[in-house]
Amino acid sequence: MSRIRQDEVRQSGLVEGIGDDAALYGTKSDYLEVVCTDTMVEGVHFLKELSSPKEIGYKGLAVNVSDVAAMGGVPKYYLVAIAVPKTWSEQELAELYAGMDELAEPLRIDLIGGDTVSTSDKLVLTVTVVGEVKKGKQRLRKDARPGDAVFVTGTIGDSAAGLQALLGNLHPDRDAASFLINRHKRPVPQVKAGQIMSSADRVSLNDISDGLASELNEISESSCVKIVIDKTRLPMSDSMKSLNHEDAEKWMLFGGEDFELTGTVSRAVFTDLQKRCLAEGILLTEIGRVEEGPAGVFFTEDGKQTKLEKSGYNHFK
Amino acid sequence: MSRIRQDEVRQSGLVEGIGDDAALYGTKSDYLEVVCTDTMVEGVHFLKELSSPKEIGYKGLAVNVSDVAAMGGVPKYYLVAIAVPKTWSEQELAELYAGMDELAEPLRIDLIGGDTVSTSDKLVLTVTVVGEVKKGKQRLRKDARPGDAVFVTGTIGDSAAGLQALLGNLHPDRDAASFLINRHKRPVPQVKAGQIMSSADRVSLNDISDGLASELNEISESSCVKIVIDKTRLPMSDSMKSLNHEDAEKWMLFGGEDFELTGTVSRAVFTDLQKRCLAEGILLTEIGRVEEGPAGVFFTEDGKQTKLEKSGYNHFK
Numbered sequence: 001m002s003r004i005r006q007d008e009v010r011q012s013g014l015v016e017g018i019g020d021d022a023a024l025y026g027t028k029s030d031y032l033e034v035v036c037t038d039t040m041v042e043g044v045h046f047l048k049e050l051s052s053p054k055e056i057g058y059k060g061l062a063v064n065v066s067d068v069a070a071m072g073g074v075p076k077y078y079l080v081a082i083a084v085p086k087t088w089s090e091q092e093l094a095e096l097y098a099g100m101d102e103l104a105e106p107l108r109i110d111l112i113g114g115d116t117v118s119t120s121d122k123l124v125l126t127v128t129v130v131g132e133v134k135k136g137k138q139r140l141r142k143d144a145r146p147g148d149a150v151f152v153t154g155t156i157g158d159s160a161a162g163l164q165a166l167l168g169n170l171h172p173d174r175d176a177a178s179f180l181i182n183r184h185k186r187p188v189p190q191v192k193a194g195q196i197m198s199s200a201d202r203v204s205l206n207d208i209s210d211g212l213a214s215e216l217n218e219i220s221e222s223s224c225v226k227i228v229i230d231k232t233r234l235p236m237s238d239s240m241k242s243l244n245h246e247d248a249e250k251w252m253l254f255g256g257e258d259f260e261l262t263g264t265v266s267r268a269v270f271t272d273l274q275k276r277c278l279a280e281g282i283l284l285t286e287i288g289r290v291e292e293g294p295a296g297v298f299f300t301e302d303g304k305q306t307k308l309e310k311s312g313y314n315h316f317k
Numbered sequence: 318m319s320r321i322r323q324d325e326v327r328q329s330g331l332v333e334g335i336g337d338d339a340a341l342y343g344t345k346s347d348y349l350e351v352v353c354t355d356t357m358v359e360g361v362h363f364l365k366e367l368s369s370p371k372e373i374g375y376k377g378l379a380v381n382v383s384d385v386a387a388m389g390g391v392p393k394y395y396l397v398a399i400a401v402p403k404t405w406s407e408q409e410l411a412e413l414y415a416g417m418d419e420l421a422e423p424l425r426i427d428l429i430g431g432d433t434v435s436t437s438d439k440l441v442l443t444v445t446v447v448g449e450v451k452k453g454k455q456r457l458r459k460d461a462r463p464g465d466a467v468f469v470t471g472t473i474g475d476s477a478a479g480l481q482a483l484l485g486n487l488h489p490d491r492d493a494a495s496f497l498i499n500r501h502k503r504p505v506p507q508v509k510a511g512q513i514m515s516s517a518d519r520v521s522l523n524d525i526s527d528g529l530a531s532e533l534n535e536i537s538e539s540s541c542v543k544i545v546i547d548k549t550r551l552p553m554s555d556s557m558k559s560l561n562h563e564d565a566e567k568w569m570l571f572g573g574e575d576f577e578l579t580g581t582v583s584r585a586v587f588t589d590l591q592k593r594c595l596a597e598g599i600l601l602t603e604i605g606r607v608e609e610g611p612a613g614v615f616f617t618e619d620g621k622q623t624k625l626e627k628s629g630y631n632h633f634k
Contacts, residue, residue, distance in 0.1 A: 022387070035445075039443065081398075082356070120361075122438055
């Protein structure tokens with residue numbers, strides 16, 4: 001790791017970064033630490049033929065930053081462990097780090113540790129992110145209450161459509177392809193939206209890594225409430241609309257990897273949060289409501305409620 | 318990760334463990350966070366034919382706990398990211414976690430997060446450990462001063478000899494083989510020794526992962542001091558002595574993976590630290606002294622000083 005260093009220190013609390021046995025940093029007394037780790041494997045989570053080292057690095061950090069954002073937290077530090085095959089050049093490895101820094105720099109996140117080892121086979125990238133959240137302001141999935149509005153940030157399904165375009169299964173026009181593929185390769189973690197959600201008294205929150213249906217089911221189960229969504233209100237990007245594709249709804253509900261945020265908040269404060277998001281250029285859309293349990297996620301169609309399973313439902317079988 | 322949980326909470330500061338987007342914990346205001354990450358790859362760091370899943374898990378956590386100990390810190394939490402091939406059964410994976418818990422349970426460390434993904438090839442295990450150290454009591458390698466005593470905990474070289482026994486290149490008697498192989502597979506992180514070192518005003522400290530020569534060179538370079546050791550004082554285990562092997566000295570200087578601690582401390586307090594270690598059953602041996610720079614590690618032989626390079630020197634070429 002000796003060659004992998006930052007030129008600057010971004011977080012004032014950092015005491016020792018990379019170089020000794022471990023990194024050291026201080027924490028404000030009225031804050032909690034937020035920590036998470038995610039692994040990406042070549043051939044499973046990305047294909048080297050389809051993604052540049054820079055894009056792989058960027059996404060490896062982004063998915064973790066998104067988890068911190070979904071806690072209402074602010075990311076501060078990250079550690080990188082890489083098992084790298086000999087087929088990767090030094091230059092490619094440097095680009096992978098550059099991809100992480102492309103996200104870390106504007107967010108002022110410091111690289112504080114890591115381990116680079118060799119492997120005979122596929123590259124495995126494991127990123128750990130540490131952040132902080134004010135005590136009592138953490139956003140958990142168990143905090144949904146009957147009467148809440150269900151919301152989602154940004155537009156959804158783009159990443160799944162982008163992956164199909166990337167794989168050559170979908171042929172959007174050039175602008176739409178560029179937008180959707182970018183959404184897949186370079187998801188923008190919703191740190192600012194998470195901060196806005198952190199300001200409210202109570203918000204249940206998840207980031208959309210495994211698809212809206214899955215994330216809402218997690219909130220529903222953790223909170224022991226029923227969630228009913230209105231499919232016609234799901235926020236769709238212009239690029240997705242331009243596809244006019246029969247699978248669009250599937251991608252929006254089950255696609256995942258958009259790394260937007262979804263959750264629930266009392267209707268009394270939703271409009272205020274929506275305005276504050278808009279002021280930051282963040283779309284916040286109400287897509288349903290929370291009802292008394294039992295747990296389950298439903299949508300209404302033809303006057304009756306249909307259960308939305310964690311992944312897939314009979315419309316797509 | 319949903320099936321991987323602990324039955325109990327060990328750290329009182331833990332607010333949310335595994336289950337939400339990220340883990341949350343609180344930190345005492347007069348403490349610093351200590352964080353590190355290490356990766357082990359099947360075929361590189363361990364061979365499945367020679368180590369059980371339990372042993373692999375144990376060591377994956379131990380090497381990180383050792384890094385925290387070398388900071389004078391106390392480990393509190395860990396996160397586990399695994400890329401696992403289909404050739405590993407659910408049972409084996411559970412044993413790998415059990416191996417980690419075998420170390421975590423007595424140390425009261427909580428498993429607070431992780432990610433399990435599939436891979437087509439070798440298992441890659443990445444563990445991140447978070448601990449704490451009292452502000453000002455962190456033990457860095459840059460804190461060696463001329464006049465210091467150079468010390469090492471326990472005995473060294475055992476792990477390297479154990480690896481040779483494991484590989485069938487060395488044939489110790491049964492007791493020695495059992496001891497040495499155990500030292501290789503189940504290193505004991507020197508958390509207690511790190512704590513004792515943390516009580517002194519100033520100690521430079523490293524854990525011995527890459528071999529004594531390498532670790533002392535790091536301290537020498539970071540502190541801009543010269544280190545002179547007396548090879549005859551290197552602490553050798555009875556099992557190693559029983560081998561009476563010409564490579565013993567090589568294993569002690571360059572073998573690594575003993576995960577003992579080495580460092581320097583003022584001569585005025587060394588004897589007191591030694592007594593306090595002994596009271597805890599920890600051998601603390603003075604093996605040399607720190608002199609005015611330039612940086613470099615030397616040993617005295619036949620009246621002249623020979624430089625001890627980071628890895629290998631001409632005696633073994």
